[in-house]
Amino acid sequence: MSRPLVGVTTSRRSGWRIFPLIALNVWMAGGRAQRWVDGSDARVEDVDGLIIGGGDDISPDLYGGQLVSSARLDPGRDALERRLVHDAFDLDKPVLGICRGSQMLNVALGGTLHQDAYDAYRDSDRHRTILPRKTVLITPGTRLARLAGDAPMKINALHSQAVDRLGDGLRVAARDRGGMIQAIERLHDPFAIGVQWHPEHLFYARRQQGLFRALIAAARARQAHRDQMEQVDSTGL
Template sequence: MEANERPPVVGLTAYRERARYWFWDHSATLLPDTYVEMEVAAGGAPVLLPPDPAAVGAVERLDALVITGGSDLDPARYGALPHEKTQPARPGRDATELAAVRAAVDRGIPVLGVCRGAQVLNVALGGTLHQHLPDLGATAHGARPPEFATVDVALDAGSTVGRLLGDRVTVRCLHHQAVDLLGEGLRVTARAADGVVEAVELGGHPFVVGVQWHPEQDGADLRLVRGLVEAAARTRDRWEAPGHAVSGGAGA
């Protein structure tokens, strides 16, 4: 297979959780199969990145990065005290994902943040979060885990998500936090009817998108993830073109 025919390599950030299987009961690095299946169906070659800062170096070998959903970010990461409803901090995961986002943006590879991943993207670029949406009267985003809420979202037609999904889409959500103050260079490209930010994008890059919803919960709609994989292929092919010197950075 020629280099430009291989599937783009997409890194998926994983969790570290207690897991029981066979006769084992121990800490494990894991990720729901829906994320992996989504990437394969969209044409990508997924690899899991453990929640350890040592994994950040792998970003140099990736064609795209997905920051997956999960528990709340430590509010200290954006200069806030924890709300009583904010989940306990996961320092290793926070450090890994924040550094991985910055490395991917600096390198110029496509990035997709899913739910927590959208929040990580915002905080990595200097933004802040609303820690508990029900305090703002926003209760339609999945307040009863593990049930996903069905949310109607209006999208900016000129944005990446708008071009891929149209001006309106119904999505699956499960979050009690959301973007507050925007990180540097980000703009809001989708909102729910109650005003909650549902997507953000970074200008000046091939594909840097954060969505509050869970595309992996709808395997029949691959438009967003296929857009990520196609952007990864285009970016990789430019780097691998004859005469294009690459030193590992976005400006190479």
């Protein structure tokens, strides 16, 4: 069977550094990756799955929030990614959201964000590093728990925003020790999961690899017209 093709959105400015890492993770999971930036001829019809990558903050215009002075925005990318998420759900194709991508998944489904996450969650550990120094608590019984186990997980953290009100059809899959949402997941097909951290930097960790394996498993299920969630559940630890 050929490797599923995954469209990967990145920042036009810095994505050249990040895309090779995401592409490596996708390849290790059994897929292949194609990079999209604002201005690309990006069509969900041409791929088997979608990764919304990390990057700048999401404009509060998309969900009626208040802009903070520290925000760095990319309206063109916002519009591209929101369209791609909607198209993926319309075409029953799986989605993985990474950091900003998790936030975009939530916003595209009608949710909102905390513009300044650490102001909203004063007890959350504030680390800004690609090293796994932050601890998250995985919600028992979730798909993330089946993929990666429900023991506390060490992750990295580079974000300033975080999920506030959940979008339609989503549930919380992990929080940090201060209560801030760190992962969300969709309850029904198509498969979709969003994580606040950057698993592409942690490619050596089996629990992080599970996220990419799940996306590829869901993409293969979609190709074969099978239930994606059932297929994903069989890829866990």
